[in-house]
Amino acid sequence: MTKVKVGDRLIGWSTNEEVRSNGGSGGLVTAVFAAALEKGLVDNVVVLEKANQFEAVPIITDSVEDVFNSAGSMHMLISNQTKYLQQFKNEASIALAVKPCDMRGIREQQKRNTIDSDKIFTVGLNCGGTMAPFKIREVVESVYEVDPDQVKGEEIEKGKLIIETFDGEHHSHSIDDLEVDDHGRRENCRYCTVKIATNSDLACGNWGVIGELSGRGTYVEVMTEKGAEFLQNAIDMKFAEVVEAPEKGTEIRGKVNGVMLKMAANTHKEVFKPIEGDKLEDLRKELENCIHCGACKEVCPVCACGVDAKCNKYYDPTDDYDISLYHLIRFLHLSDSCIGCGQCTDVCPADIPLTRLYRRFANPVQEELDYMPGMDDRTPPFFLTKLEELE
């Protein structure tokens, strides 16, 4: 086969049968990482170490063994790869798998000089949405009527969330039905408009894998030179095999993506329908339980300020303002850069739907400027010096 190049659309899988069957779909991602480590293209790989079916923590490793053990997709894990990566301060070269929103965070951090793009290699995983682990535990118990500790695995297929228990039984429910009661994907995932991580080096997913390869291969779109190099390396080292993606597969991938985006647009309309009545009062009510713990800023993948930030420094609880200055400043600073990843909502101890509030201010700005943070290489508009540069 000819050399892998940018723009190639392939179906690939791991040559290691165990990895292939444990992998999310064929274990190609795992194979690429393992080969890169073996060859020395990167010093470290970030993989997930499972605690149980619902939880995992990212770990950084230089052992091929660890990489092999990490194969598989976790749809219930809301990792924050951007923040995890930031802590290494570009000291080592790192390869990692990212959701589209993780990658958007990384790209925004690159613009803010906290992550060096030369030091990282990213494999983007298509993402139709993630689910909060605690919620899924509840759902497994109440809707599936299964003991959450008996869950062996989870899978999403054809719009169904399938739970496999240790006794080998499969229990399935349609995600649409679950979402009617807010039991499915996180809200921000339901209106997210980036399902394919075309902003990473390799965009991988199972959409478009058809026929006998279905479930045993991953559709990969080569996005960058680096992506081509790493994939070629995995093939040369005999860790992975690839074939040209059939046209029909590419068509299906595009179609499914289109359907997902349409659904997202509908949810968007629903969630962001114009507020009737007093908008300011509505905002005040939403924020009234805020305890100013600062967790939302701490996890925000696009914020690069550190502790000495305006939002922290000028906020004083004794001011007792109607709406906290902390949030007003953050709303403004994120209006051009919020990627809608949902991390702030996830960590909020007061259960404030923060992402929705941030998006409320970000939507009109980003729409008007036709600027999509993390997908767009332009300087964040707020940093520009001239109004004309915005247009």
Place this chain on the structure above:
Amino acid sequence: MTAEIECEQNKRVSVSREGWTPKIVMFCCNWCSYAGADGAGVARLQQETNVRVIRVMCSSRVDAVHIYTAFLEGADGVLITGCHLGDCHYVNGNEKTLVKYKFIKSMLDEMGIEDERLQLQWISASEGQQYAAFVNEMTEKIRKLGPSPFRKPEVI
């Protein structure tokens, strides 16, 4: 007149219009509009007395923190003035003000704050006349709008 100004849905804000006069915070650039204000005074131009002028070295010194704080502290309007485009003492400070202004405007709009409550105007050192006119015009507009929704009843 004792009309109560109330938010549409609740009775939190009930600042009596009686005895209410607009409070306006105005940021003036040291190199232009601040001198413009001086000029207006020297020329004895009649001006409304509702503005509190804060001198800054350049309009770009005005940060969102200042604007939001002014509103949260009970200002009914915030005016920013600076040198005409191309005349900024610091090359392009006022261009940056424009960018910032655009974003803050969009945010205030999203919060349901009326457009007139935050205004940006270029006024040079020799434009005392324009300065006085701007102050009068904005005070009148804000008087018509009534107390800011940010204003707490206890703020006088």
